[in-house]
Amino acid sequence: MTDVTRYGLFVGGEFVPAHSGATFPVHNPHNDEVFAQVAEAREADVEDAIAAARAAFEGPWGALTPKERGKLLLRLARLIEDQGELIARLEAKNSGHPIRDVRRFDLVRTVDWFEYFAGMTTKIQGDVIPSSFKGVLNYTLREPLGVVAQIVPWNFPLMFVAWNIAPALAAGNTVILKPAEYTPLSALEIARLTKEAGFPPGAVNVVPGKGSVAGAALARHPGVDKICFTGSVEVGQQIMREAATNLKRPLLELGGKGPNIIFDDADLDAAVQGSLFAAFHNQGQACIAGSRILLHESVWDEFLDAFLPRIRSLRIGDPLDEKTQMGPLTSKDHQKRVLEYVDIAKGEGAEILYGGRRPDTPETSRGYYVLPTLVRAEDPAMRICQEEVFGPFITVTPFAKEDEAVAIANGVPYGLGAGLWTQNLRRAHGLAAQLRAGMVWINSYKLVDPASPFGGMKMSGMGREMGFETIREYTQVKSVWVGYDFEPWRWPE
Numbered sequence: 001m002t003d004v005t006r007y008g009l010f011v012g013g014e015f016v017p018a019h020s021g022a023t024f025p026v027h028n029p030h031n032d033e034v035f036a037q038v039a040e041a042r043e044a045d046v047e048d049a050i051a052a053a054r055a056a057f058e059g060p061w062g063a064l065t066p067k068e069r070g071k072l073l074l075r076l077a078r079l080i081e082d083q084g085e086l087i088a089r090l091e092a093k094n095s096g097h098p099i100r101d102v103r104r105f106d107l108v109r110t111v112d113w114f115e116y117f118a119g120m121t122t123k124i125q126g127d128v129i130p131s132s133f134k135g136v137l138n139y140t141l142r143e144p145l146g147v148v149a150q151i152v153p154w155n156f157p158l159m160f161v162a163w164n165i166a167p168a169l170a171a172g173n174t175v176i177l178k179p180a181e182y183t184p185l186s187a188l189e190i191a192r193l194t195k196e197a198g199f200p201p202g203a204v205n206v207v208p209g210k211g212s213v214a215g216a217a218l219a220r221h222p223g224v225d226k227i228c229f230t231g232s233v234e235v236g237q238q239i240m241r242e243a244a245t246n247l248k249r250p251l252l253e254l255g256g257k258g259p260n261i262i263f264d265d266a267d268l269d270a271a272v273q274g275s276l277f278a279a280f281h282n283q284g285q286a287c288i289a290g291s292r293i294l295l296h297e298s299v300w301d302e303f304l305d306a307f308l309p310r311i312r313s314l315r316i317g318d319p320l321d322e323k324t325q326m327g328p329l330t331s332k333d334h335q336k337r338v339l340e341y342v343d344i345a346k347g348e349g350a351e352i353l354y355g356g357r358r359p360d361t362p363e364t365s366r367g368y369y370v371l372p373t374l375v376r377a378e379d380p381a382m383r384i385c386q387e388e389v390f391g392p393f394i395t396v397t398p399f400a401k402e403d404e405a406v407a408i409a410n411g412v413p414y415g416l417g418a419g420l421w422t423q424n425l426r427r428a429h430g431l432a433a434q435l436r437a438g439m440v441w442i443n444s445y446k447l448v449d450p451a452s453p454f455g456g457m458k459m460s461g462m463g464r465e466m467g468f469e470t471i472r473e474y475t476q477v478k479s480v481w482v483g484y485d486f487e488p489w490r491w492p493e
Helices: 043-058 066-082 084-095 099-123 157-170 185-197 211-220 233-243 268-284 297-312 332-347 402-410 425-434 467-473
Strands: 005-007 009-011 014-016 023-027 034-039 136-144 147-151 174-178 204-206 226-230 249-253 259-262 292-296 351-354 373-376 393-399 417-421 439-442 475-483
Touching: 009 043, 009 185, 014 185, 034 185, 043 147, 043 174, 043 204, 043 211, 066 084, 066 099, 066 157, 066 185, 084 099, 084 157, 084 185, 099 157, 099 467, 147 157, 147 211, 157 174, 157 185, 157 226, 157 467, 174 211, 185 204, 211 226, 211 233, 226 233, 233 249, 259 268, 259 402, 268 297, 268 393, 268 417, 292 297, 292 402, 297 351, 297 373, 297 393, 332 351, 332 373, 332 393, 393 402, 402 425, 417 425, 425 439, 467 475
Parallel strands: 005 034, 147 174, 147 226, 174 204, 226 249, 259 292, 259 417, 292 393, 373 393, 417 439
Antiparallel strands: 009 014, 009 204, 023 034, 136 475, 351 373
8 A cells, every 4th residue: 555645735835735625646657556645726725826926026035135036046956956866756756757867857957947047146137228318327127027827747847847936036036836737746845945945935836736727727817927838739828818818928838849850961870869868758758859750761771770679678667766768658648648649640551660559568567658659650741740749659751852851840830849960060050040940959859958048939839948038038127217417308398
């Protein structure tokens, strides 16, 4: 019998039960066991969180200097680092992400993001504008927006806490975070550490619950000044409609269908290794996954002869096992969705080169596992090449000419990330300009850094995370005019 840990909502600096008393279960995706019960936020709880965030913004949090905010963010980074193993094991157990990758990527990036934006607090400044009027000084102030609501997904729950709350707090806002129902635990643990770090009550609030209830309440509430969402296009569109009630500013990251283009002059060893990571890291559950391999026809056999054995060799199993390279998908519902795309692929006449089913080992029998799947798709107009599957499901499509590869790469509704492998400098920079994506990786894939803008084009969303671009998202500019030696116009004469 698995021990069940109980969590409340984190509102006003304390863990509290939901007004309704409702809770929901959290499952271990490796074995389908319930190992936590979490309070379920509804509209009354959202009201409390907004009130707490507003009181903190207008009170103790808003009174802090930038340097003081930075020190708190640094203190939080150190606490996460100190308790990293506990947090990493909880993240692996909740999300299915292998523990080795949580330690190597998610935990490191979480600390990095808080450290980076801790340093950003004292770098947020305005400008002096050259005035066309004599005796007038014109300058700008960059000020926080107020209360920011953030709705984050289930694929990288720990990392997305840092990606969202660190810049919002650095800019001087207070935050209300709604984690995904499947994976709320890391957000609640980080909330606990904000109290230990000394953050004023209400600066950070966490309200797990249903997107259709708690998320929708945050999106439409006039007391929220900005709404941030990472997830599906359909939900992003609904959030924009809800946000129109008080014209709150949206920041939306809505997924991708990343092309990974491999040319005939590529370093194939590097391309094989990079494509494996791009495709199957975190079971392919990444918005920037290289989910469409576009392969030059002249290296088709050579690449696949090296790539397929690497896929077959991936160690699938318990995410808490140090040897595991691929864990389960995060939920049973998502496992079902990914396997449905295998049926769609077969119906469209695509060829399953590997995978396309659950693994048949006793270790994985109770979990939400899907084998890494590679599908040959000759026609880039197929649904499997156009729709985001968001799992260990990758298509490979041949091309003959450079312009053909660009047309296929750009021929989807999304435009988040794209990659290409070539030794040709002209081609590399030329295609970087032609690809309709917010991020382009050359001879690499899925590199992210807190200093580098992250976001997409087309249906992949609007706005940018990371770097100073995200500080612009979380602040507003005020123009101040000072007449120090200005003679007012005489009007009317």
